[in-house]
Amino acid sequence: MNTSDIFTARLRLVAITPELLDAETASYADLAARLEARVPPEWPDSNWEPHVFDFFRKQFVEHPETIGWSRYIVLPLPEPTLIGTVGGYPISAEEAETGYAILKPWQRNGYATEATLAMLQVFSAQGVQSVIAHTFPTMQESIRVMEKCGMRFDGEGAEEGTVRYRITLPSS
Secondary structure (H helix, E strand, C coil): CCCCCEECCCEEEEECCHHHHHHHHHCHHHHHHHHCCECCCCCCCCCCCCHHHHHHHHHHHHCHHHCCCCCEEEEECCCCECCEEEEEEECCCCEEEEEEEECHHHCCCCHHHHHHHHHHHHHHHCCCCEEEEEECCCCHHHHHHHHHCCCEEEEECCCCCCEEEEEECCCC
């Protein structure tokens, strides 16, 4: 997959490569320099890291073709500040899972929706036909993002207590 930046009306999405992942785990100053962006003191949210780094590293080694799927850093324009992440991974050639997270000070501005819609376009261009996402039923804001992206309730989620949402993508 391509690791070029993705631009939307208000965002720049930067693909996490193994090198950027190393920078992020080494120091936020190094990450900021490489991104040419500010890393706010809220980064990372205590619920996100560092458990995902092991997943990404394993994914990059076992499935290098997924570099550029796993995680994009979300930077609003014109003054880039690291405000969250969006990404996904292939479940099969036809199906992918997506996820997103925006730091609290930047929530409720449509950034998660805008970033996720961009990822759905990327997945569609890769031939993905169906995309799922999981959340807890109590996370109404997350459900709202999924619904704004065209996803609909699709049953119980993979983890206990979660729900799954799905969208069928139009054929390219």
